[in-house]
Amino acid sequence: MKFVKRVKHVLRSIILTAAIAAAGVGAGVAPAVADDWSCPAEYTCIWNETNYAGAYSWIHDSNTNFNFNMSDLASANNRASSLSTGNIVSCRSYFFENANWDAVGGKWVWFYETGSSRGASRDPMLSNGGGNGHSSAQDLNNLFSSNQYVTSCS
Ligand SMILES: [Ca+2]
């Protein structure tokens, strides 16, 4: 299996989130994202509440640490309660309890992109488990601290 680490685009995410928040205010609607289908192409999306609600973050590329903010400007670290892979082009999106993709010292699971028939691509409630693999049957609420996209699933 080939792991491909992409360069983070934290600044772009911040600008994009700010732009969306500004657009939401301008349009007179709440900036909260209400369903997983709003997760844009090539992003994995996390929300701090179940059912794809509350503060959110659109994650682009792999991150060794969730040191970026969600839409409410609070850290995304240990705050994901629901998750969608939207339409990412990666084959798999891994999420880890610990930073630095630590698959030994903590829980980890993976999700597939939309359209894949090989497994879950989203989960509205991480507290009762979710995704595939190692820790999929365990409580994953408010846990994730790093993520990794894998672009090849040979
Ligand atoms: Ca964590």
Ligand SMILES: [Ca+2]
């Ligand atoms: Ca679940």
